[in-house]
Amino acid sequence: MTTTHASTSSGRTTRLPALVSTEWLKLRTVRSTWTVLLLLPLVGVVSLFDAALDPVEHNTSLVDFMDVSLVVVGMAAAAFAAATIGGEYQRKTIGLDFLAIPARVPVLLAKIAAFAGVGLVLGLLAITVAHAVVIPIAIGRDVPTDSVGEITARAIAVALATSIVAALGAAIGLLVPQPAVAAGTIIAWQVVEGVLGQALGISGYLPIGLITTVAHLGGTVALPLAFAVLAGYLVLLGAAAVAVAHRRNLS
Amino acid sequence: MAGNATAIEVTGLTKEFGQLRAVDDLSFTVEYGDVVGFIGPNGAGKTTTLRTIVGHIRPDGGQALIAGHHYRDLADPLGTVGAVLETGAMHPDRSGRNHLRVLACQAGIPLTRVDHLIEALGLGAAARRRVRGYSLGMRQRLALAGALLGDPAVLILDEPANGLDPEGVRWLREFLRSLAAEGRAVLVSSHGLAELALTVDKVVVLGHGQLITQSSLSDLAAQAGGSTVRITVSNAHQFASRLLDAGHEIQGRDGDTLIVAGDDAGAIGRLAFADGHDVTHLTTEAPSLEAAYFQLTAGKESIR
Numbered sequence: 001m002t003t004t005h006a007s008t009s010s011g012r013t014t015r016l017p018a019l020v021s022t023e024w025l026k027l028r029t030v031r032s033t034w035t036v037l038l039l040l041p042l043v044g045v046v047s048l049f050d051a052a053l054d055p056v057e058h059n060t061s062l063v064d065f066m067d068v069s070l071v072v073v074g075m076a077a078a079a080f081a082a083a084t085i086g087g088e089y090q091r092k093t094i095g096l097d098f099l100a101i102p103a104r105v106p107v108l109l110a111k112i113a114a115f116a117g118v119g120l121v122l123g124l125l126a127i128t129v130a131h132a133v134v135i136p137i138a139i140g141r142d143v144p145t146d147s148v149g150e151i152t153a154r155a156i157a158v159a160l161a162t163s164i165v166a167a168l169g170a171a172i173g174l175l176v177p178q179p180a181v182a183a184g185t186i187i188a189w190q191v192v193e194g195v196l197g198q199a200l201g202i203s204g205y206l207p208i209g210l211i212t213t214v215a216h217l218g219g220t221v222a223l224p225l226a227f228a229v230l231a232g233y234l235v236l237l238g239a240a241a242v243a244v245a246h247r248r249n250l251s
Numbered sequence: 252m253a254g255n256a257t258a259i260e261v262t263g264l265t266k267e268f269g270q271l272r273a274v275d276d277l278s279f280t281v282e283y284g285d286v287v288g289f290i291g292p293n294g295a296g297k298t299t300t301l302r303t304i305v306g307h308i309r310p311d312g313g314q315a316l317i318a319g320h321h322y323r324d325l326a327d328p329l330g331t332v333g334a335v336l337e338t339g340a341m342h343p344d345r346s347g348r349n350h351l352r353v354l355a356c357q358a359g360i361p362l363t364r365v366d367h368l369i370e371a372l373g374l375g376a377a378a379r380r381r382v383r384g385y386s387l388g389m390r391q392r393l394a395l396a397g398a399l400l401g402d403p404a405v406l407i408l409d410e411p412a413n414g415l416d417p418e419g420v421r422w423l424r425e426f427l428r429s430l431a432a433e434g435r436a437v438l439v440s441s442h443g444l445a446e447l448a449l450t451v452d453k454v455v456v457l458g459h460g461q462l463i464t465q466s467s468l469s470d471l472a473a474q475a476g477g478s479t480v481r482i483t484v485s486n487a488h489q490f491a492s493r494l495l496d497a498g499h500e501i502q503g504r505d506g507d508t509l510i511v512a513g514d515d516a517g518a519i520g521r522l523a524f525a526d527g528h529d530v531t532h533l534t535t536e537a538p539s540l541e542a543a544y545f546q547l548t549a550g551k552e553s554i555r
Contacts, residue, residue, distance in 0.1 A: 018356070018357075018359070019357065021356065022353060022356045022357040025349075025352065025353055025356055026342075026345075026353050029345050029346070029349040029352070029353070030342055030344040030345050031344045032344060087342075091339065091340060091341070091342060092336075092337045092339070092340040093340050093341060093342060095307055095336060095337065095340055096340055096354060096397065097357065098306065098307065099305060099328060099329065099332075099334055100328060100329055100354065100357045100358040101328075101357065101358075102305075102306050102322055102323040102325065102328055103323065107357075247309070249302075249307065249308045249309060250302065250307040250308065251268075251298075251299065251302060251307070251308055
C-alpha cells in the first residue's frame with residue numbers, strides 16, 4: 001500500500017493515517033457526530049416494524065426482517081458524510097485544511113477514509129442492534145435463525161458495505177460543497193436508484209441494492225462481485241470527487 | 252527572517268471570474284519587518300488576491316511567491332505563512348482549544364504550542380468553551396492563534412479588525428506591531444483607514460483589481476498633496492491677501508479659518524502676529540490616509 005506524504009510545519013512528514021486521525025479528531029469534537037448514534041435505536045424500531053409487517057413465508061429468513069433498517073443506516077451514514085463535508089465548505093473550514101496541506105489530495109483522501117471508518121463502526125453497531133431485535137422475533141415466529149458463523153459473516157459484510165456507502169457519501173460531499181444540497185443528493189440518489197433499478201432491472205448492481213445483497217450474504221449477485229461493484233463505485237466517484245475538489249477555487 | 256527572499260512577491264497576478272476581471276496584472280511586494288496595509292474599495296480584488304497568494308484560488312496569469320516559493324511548493328506551509336482569510340472559519344460546536352488542536356494535529360505541531368498560544372492571546376478562560384459562545388473579538392483572537400500555530404514569518408490577514416470593539420482594535424494594532432518588531436512580514440487588509448494609519452508602515456492600494464500605488468505612508472501623504480496649516484484669525488480675508496503676497500498657497504477657507512499649503516506653521520503664525528491678527532487656532536495637519544485613499548481611488552469604486 002502506498003502512503004501519501006505531505007510536508008508539515010515541523011519539518012516532519014504527515015502520513016495519510018495522521019490526516020485520517022485529524023478527521024476523526026474533528027468528528028469527535030463536535031456534538032453532531034454523536035447524534036448520529038441516535039440512528040441505532042431507530043434501527044431497532046425499524047427492524048421491529050419490518051418484522052411485524054413481514055409475512056412469514058416458507059423461504060423467510062432472519063435477514064428479511066432487517067433489510068429496511070440496514071438500508072436506512074447506509075443512507076444515513078452517506079448523508080451524514082455528505083452533509084459534514086458540505087458543511088466544511090460552507091463554513092470555509094476546509095480552507096484551513098488546505099493551508100496546512102496545500103497539495104489537497106491527501107486531505108481529500110483522508111476525509112473519504114475517515115467517513116469509511118465512521119460507516120464501518122456505524123454499520124457494525126447497526127447490524128448488532130438489528131440482530132438483537134430480530135432474533136427473538138424470529139424465534140417467536142418460527143423463522144429459522146442463522147448460525148453464529150452466518151451472523152458474524154453478515155455483521156462483517158454489512159459493516160464493510162456501510163463503510164463503502166459512507167465513503168460514497170463523503171465523495172458526494174466533496175462534489176456538492178453545500179450541506180443541505182449534499183444531503184439532498186443522497187435522498188435523490190435513493191429515489192433515482194429505485195426508479196432506475198426497477199426500469200432497467202439492475203437493482204442488484206446499484207449501491208443500495210448491494211447493501212441488501214450483502215446483508216443476504218449474496219443472492220442475485222455473488223458476495224465477492226457485490227463488493228467488487230461497490231468498490232468500483234467508490235473508486236470512480238472518489239476519483240471524480242478528488243479531481244473536482246483538488247481544482248476548486250475557494251472564494 | 253527567511254534568507255534574502257522577499258516575504259511576499261506578487262507579479263502580474265491576474266484572475267478572472269467569467270466576464271469579471273477581479274485582479275488585473277497586479278504586482279507588489281511585502282518585506283520582512285513591515286506591516287503593509289492592503290486597501291481598496293469593495294470589489295477591488297483584495298480578498299481574491301489574498302486567497303490567490305495562499306493557493307485557494309488559481310490565478311489565470313502571473314504569480315504570487317512567499318519567501319520565494321509558490322504556496323503549494325512550501326516545504327513548511329504553516330511554518331512559513333499564517334493566514335486569517337475568514338474569521339468565521341471554525342465549527343461553532345467545537346471548543347476553541349479543540350479548534351486549534353485540529354489544526355495542530357493536521358500539521359504535526361505539538362499541543363504545547365496550542366496551549367502556549369491560548370495563553371498568549373488571552374483565550375485561557377474561554378479555551379474549553381464552544382466557539383458558538385465566543386464574541387467576535389474572541390473569534391478573531393482564535394483565528395490569529397491558528398495563524399500563529401506554526402510560528403510563521405509571514406502573516407496574511409483579511410479584515411482582522413472587522414467587528415472588534417475599540418479595545419480589541421487597540422490590542423490588534425499593538426499585536427501586529429509586535430509581530431513586525433520581531434521581523435515578521437504582515438499583510439493586512441482593512442477598511443478601517445484611520446486605524447490602519449496607526450498600524451502599518453506601507454500601503455498597497457487597489458482599484459478595479461489593479462495596483463493604484465504601493466508606498467510608505469509618508470510618500471502616500473506627499474502624493475495626496477502634502478501637509479497643510481490651518482489658521483484661524485480675526486480677519487481671514489485680509490490675512491489671506493497677506494499670505495498670498497508672502498508667497499503662500501491657500502488651499503481653502505472655512506469661515507475665519509484658512510487652509511494653507513505646507514507645514515511651516517511657525518512662519519505663518521509669525522506673519523499673523525506681525526500683522527496684528529488675533530490667532531485663535533494654528534495647527535499643522537498631515538493628510539490622513541483616508542484623505543489620500545479617497546483621492547487615489549476616486550472613480551475606482553466597485554460594487555459587487
